[in-house]
Amino acid sequence: MKRFFDAELETFRSHLILMGETSFRQVRDAIKALVEANIALADRVIAADDEVDQLEIKIDDEAIRYMNLRSPIATELRFVIVGMKASHDLERVGDEASNIAKRAVKLAAEPPLKPYVDIPRMAAIALEMLRDALDCFLHLDADKAIAVIKRDSEVDAINRQLYRELTSFMIEKPETISRALELMFISKSIERIADHATNIAEEMVFLAQARDIRHTDELKKSEPI
Amino acid sequence: MPGREAARPAATALPPKIRVRGLDLFYGAKQALHAVALDIAEKKVTAFIGPSGCGKSTLLRCFNRMNDLVDGVRIRGEVLLGGQDIHAPNLDVIELRKRVGMVFQKSNPFPKSIYENVAYGLRVAGVSQKAALDGVVEKSLRGAALWDEVKDRLHESALGLSGGQQQRLCIARAVAVEPDVILMDEPCSALDPIATAKVEELIHELKKQFTIVIVTHNMQQAARCSDQTAFFYLGKLIEYAETRTIFMNPANAQTEAYVSGRFG
Numbered sequence: 001m002k003r004f005f006d007a008e009l010e011t012f013r014s015h016l017i018l019m020g021e022t023s024f025r026q027v028r029d030a031i032k033a034l035v036e037a038n039i040a041l042a043d044r045v046i047a048a049d050d051e052v053d054q055l056e057i058k059i060d061d062e063a064i065r066y067m068n069l070r071s072p073i074a075t076e077l078r079f080v081i082v083g084m085k086a087s088h089d090l091e092r093v094g095d096e097a098s099n100i101a102k103r104a105v106k107l108a109a110e111p112p113l114k115p116y117v118d119i120p121r122m123a124a125i126a127l128e129m130l131r132d133a134l135d136c137f138l139h140l141d142a143d144k145a146i147a148v149i150k151r152d153s154e155v156d157a158i159n160r161q162l163y164r165e166l167t168s169f170m171i172e173k174p175e176t177i178s179r180a181l182e183l184m185f186i187s188k189s190i191e192r193i194a195d196h197a198t199n200i201a202e203e204m205v206f207l208a209q210a211r212d213i214r215h216t217d218e219l220k221k222s223e224p225i
Numbered sequence: 226m227p228g229r230e231a232a233r234p235a236a237t238a239l240p241p242k243i244r245v246r247g248l249d250l251f252y253g254a255k256q257a258l259h260a261v262a263l264d265i266a267e268k269k270v271t272a273f274i275g276p277s278g279c280g281k282s283t284l285l286r287c288f289n290r291m292n293d294l295v296d297g298v299r300i301r302g303e304v305l306l307g308g309q310d311i312h313a314p315n316l317d318v319i320e321l322r323k324r325v326g327m328v329f330q331k332s333n334p335f336p337k338s339i340y341e342n343v344a345y346g347l348r349v350a351g352v353s354q355k356a357a358l359d360g361v362v363e364k365s366l367r368g369a370a371l372w373d374e375v376k377d378r379l380h381e382s383a384l385g386l387s388g389g390q391q392q393r394l395c396i397a398r399a400v401a402v403e404p405d406v407i408l409m410d411e412p413c414s415a416l417d418p419i420a421t422a423k424v425e426e427l428i429h430e431l432k433k434q435f436t437i438v439i440v441t442h443n444m445q446q447a448a449r450c451s452d453q454t455a456f457f458y459l460g461k462l463i464e465y466a467e468t469r470t471i472f473m474n475p476a477n478a479q480t481e482a483y484v485s486g487r488f489g
Contacts, residue, residue, distance in 0.1 A: 001422060004429040005449065068473050069448040 005070050009079070012062045016083050019055040020134040023090040024127060026052065026097035027193055031123040034104035034186065035116045042108070045101035052094030059087040075207075082207040086137065089196040089203075093130065096189040096196075103182045113169065113179045122158040122190050125151060129197035136204040145208070148201035155194035162187045242267040242406060242436040243288060248302035250283055250292065250460075257283045259460045260302070265406075270428060270437045272451035272468065274444065275483065279457040281440045285408050288438065289325035290318050307405065323350070326399030330411040332391035334383035334398075339366075339375050342383045342394055346402040361401050368434075369397035370427050389420025396427060400435070407431065409439040413446060425450050444484055448472050456480045 026045055033042035063084040066072060072080050129148045136145040166180040166187075202214050241264035250258035258280045265271050273281035283292065290311060292298045304311045311321055323346070334342050341348075343362045352358060362379070366372040371393045375386070383394055392412060399407055409428070413421040428437060428450050441447050447454050447468065454471040456464045456479075464471065464480040475481045482488050 001419070003422065004426055064473070065469060069469060071445045071448065 005066075008062065008066055008070070009076070012059065012066065012080070012083060015055060015059050015062065016087060016137065017134070019052060019059065019087055019090050020130075020137070022048070022052050022055065023093040023097065024130055024134070026094050027100070027123065027127055027130070030097040030100040030104060031120060031190075033101055034107065035120055037104070037108035037112075039105055039108050042101040042104040046098050046105075049094050049098040052091055056087050056091040060084060078207050078210060082137075082203045085203050086200045089199045093193050093196045096193050100186050100189050103186050107179060107182050110179055113176055113183065118158055118162050118165075119183070119186060119190065122155055122162075122187065123193075125155050125158075126190050126194040126197060129155070129194055129201070133197045133200040133204060136201060137207070140204075140208040142205045142208040142211075145201040145204040146213075149198050149213075152194050152198045155191055159187050159191040239267040241265055242307060243438075244303070244305040244308075245284075245287075246303040246305075248284070248287065248300070248304065250280075250287065250301075251297075251299040252295070253297040257460050258287075261462050263455060263462055263465050265436060265438055266453060267436050268432055268434070269452040270432050270439060270450050272447035272454045273438065273440045273457060274442075274447050274454060275457035275463075276488070277442075278459075280460040281455075281457045282410055283460075284457070285410055285438060285440050288406065288408055289322045289327060291327070293318065323402050324404050325406045325408060326402065326404035327408045327410070328392070328395050328399055328412045330414050332388060332395050332415070334386070334391050334394050336382070336384060338380045339383045339386070339394060340379040343397050343401050345398065350402065365397040365401040366394075368400050368431070369393045370423060370430070371397055387420070389416050389423060392416060392420070392424060393427060396424070396431075400431070404435065406436045406438065409437065411440055411442060414442065421446070444472075444486070456483060458483070 026048060029041055030045045032038065033045060063080045066080050067077075129151050132144055132148045135141065136148070163184060166184050170177045170180045205211055205213050243265035245264070246262050248258055248261040249256060261280075261284060273285060275281050286292045287300065287304055288306070288311070292300065300312065306321070306324065310316070335345060337345070340362055343365050344358045347358060347361055352361075363372060363376075366375060371390060374390060375394075378385075383391065386394060392415075396407070396412075413424050416424065425446065428439065431437060432452075439447075439450065441450075451468045454466065454468045455462055456471065456475075456477070458479055464475055464477045466476070470476075471480060472484055475484060
């Protein structure tokens, strides 16, 4: 039976999808700006962060209103709670994209330390994770969400490898320190984006199956390197 | 003068349909309403909530002068419907009740056919042409989201309908005479959740056309259905605001305690 307030839930869902798409685009463009030393694109990413922030506010408002007035239960309750948490993660993804873009602007002024290989590769995995996590939201696909969670270790591994590599750069050539540090922070940002995608995926398992898999041994997310 | 200052939630587009000012009501020596002042917005749903005996139903029944039928009732103060004083000596009470329809807690269809229940008000008003009656019966039953369920048995007894259908029939009967205001006194308290949901859905549709005042003990119902909510306690209007405000951030501690289920 259709209810008059179903439309509110649809609006909430569409805002979440929009926020997911916007955050995804922000990360993709930030990486592109870095690799191509494209300052104009980086500036656009920095400016567009506000779009993501405003969506978080809107989604929170809609979720609170829905919980307050519509007494959601069961799947609907999980959907509203998970939507709110996912929007918080997406807002942080947007912040990381903005951080990467700011560092891309600084790095664009100097010659590249080395060809960008690992960072785009790492970012591609993080973006896939983010996209898949958001897909689970649309299709309530817990298996896909678990697959996302398992990929987090790939990103962690590249981050650690980059950390070691950049550390040796700094030891050998102190003049590379400032650039190497920027890249380390960018690598860390991408690693954080993958963590947020993982959080969203965990929430999606809760949405689909009402099962809380956070902080359990069920999934060994990351092997120590 | 106490009670003259009307409570009125902000941001109502149309002028108020009902204005209440300094309304006192006594059942014999017992005062049931104390200096109530509020405005009811047109084409909105206004919910009255509060514990039993708080005066919410009494106030509702003032709006079409149902309390006149109770012995020993004394009323002081003003109730204006569309600017007109409903206690004015020249006011025709029958006419008033046509403008202000009512739906009760327990559905009370007449022991007649479905068709005749809806046509009743029009027949009383002197309409007898079949085509005119047919049109209004269909429109009203559609308006009450009942048409599809009863169109093939319009001439069967209304008493054969389920409780939820009977209640929607009573709504169709109220709607048939095209009132300005529909008063609902706990319209879902005798219904199961599905029938309740249908009536709530209907309320949402009806407010496009009518001003609706609903008394309810069901807090979730008030939250779901209404635009504005008034909380009453011991015959006094304690707080009146947008429903969202009442359920999210009530100004009064008693309101908060009531909507949180801590008393009442």
